[in-house]
Amino acid sequence: MSRKYKIVIFGATGFTGELCAKFMSEKYSDIPIAIAGRSLEKLKKIKKNHGLPFPIIVADAFDIDALEKMCKETEVVLSTAGPYHKYGSDLLAACVKNHCHYVDITGESFWIKDMIEKHHKEARDKGLRIINACGFDSAPSDLGSFYAVNQVVGDVKSIQCFQAWKGEASGGTMETMFSSMDAKLAKRGLGKFSLNPKNSLSENQKKNTNDRIKVQEIPKLGGWTGPFVMALPNTRIVRRSAALSKSVGKHYGNDFVYSEGAYYSKKSAAKKMSFITLALGLVIVSPLRKLLRGFFRKPGEGPSQRAMDSGFFKSRFLV
Incomplete structure (x- = not known):
């Protein structure tokens, strides 16, 4: 898999997403990374505030075309945009459809169950890694x-x-x-x-x-x-x-x-x-x-x- 970005941080304008983007810029600035979210102005603001070297991708959690375009450009989506039962389902589906690995920090067991039922078999057959709950939980x-x-x-x-x-x-x-x-x-x-x-x-x-x-x-x-x-x-x-x-x-x-x-x-x-x-x-x-x-x-x-x-x-x- 060779794509424009190794990682896209989706939800980068949120509290945890901003912390994640800042950390990645300090530790992994040599990796092709982009930050993504629905607000261009907010993305520009955190990029300026932290001197982030990352390109910006504008994608709303409910804009399926934008999500699929983003997933086609990256190997991994790291999503910090919760609640995931509200903002995560279309994104995860776009990742699976477009052969993109996915990581998040959800603790919503009911949503994970729903995503397993909908996407586990296809993700497994495609060799994709869908890894939920990568924060303090769990x-x-x-x-x-x-x-x-x-x-x-x-x-x-x-x-x-x-x-x-x-x-x-x-x-x-x-x-x-x-x-x-x-x-x-x-x-x-x-x-x-x-x-x-x-x-x-x-x-x-x-x-x-x-x-x-x-x-x-x-x-x-x-x-x-x-x-x-x-x-x-x-x-x-x-x-x-x-x-x-x-x-x-x-x-x-x-x-x-x-x-x-x-x-x-x-x-x-x-x-x-x-x-x-x-x-x-x-x-x-x-x-x-x-x-x-x-x-x-x-x-x-x-x-x-x-x-x-x-x-x-x-x-x-x-x-």
């Missing part, structure tokens, strides 16, 4: 589990992941959380194995896979666990990877079971944050979400540089 969980499995000789029966973090959500992330409920779509991704291929489960997996993480001590790690806000998409991604692993010679095990929770050093913190996590979940699924949406960041907004600089995550895996 790269640490997926890559960490893959690494852990490869440290063990033989099949792995289970992995428990415990996440510690400090950070703030962008406006795009908040919009995704609220709009998913408005669209009544999220329930499609709630099943424990919603992203698994058909007929990929053992009886042990069906019986022993549990997403209900309660506050409890983890003696081996010297801490406590409780519900983790991103566990739902992360667990579905890891379980799909495990199910697909046999085809690439990295088999996790026929009875592999994966669970994920938060990690806290103290019981009091585990109880407090678990309550907050559950309360936020209840608000998002209730009619109150429309009233409360205005109190959270809007799309295009995000944490300060200081907040990002002090942020971190640490993923622990028990095999």
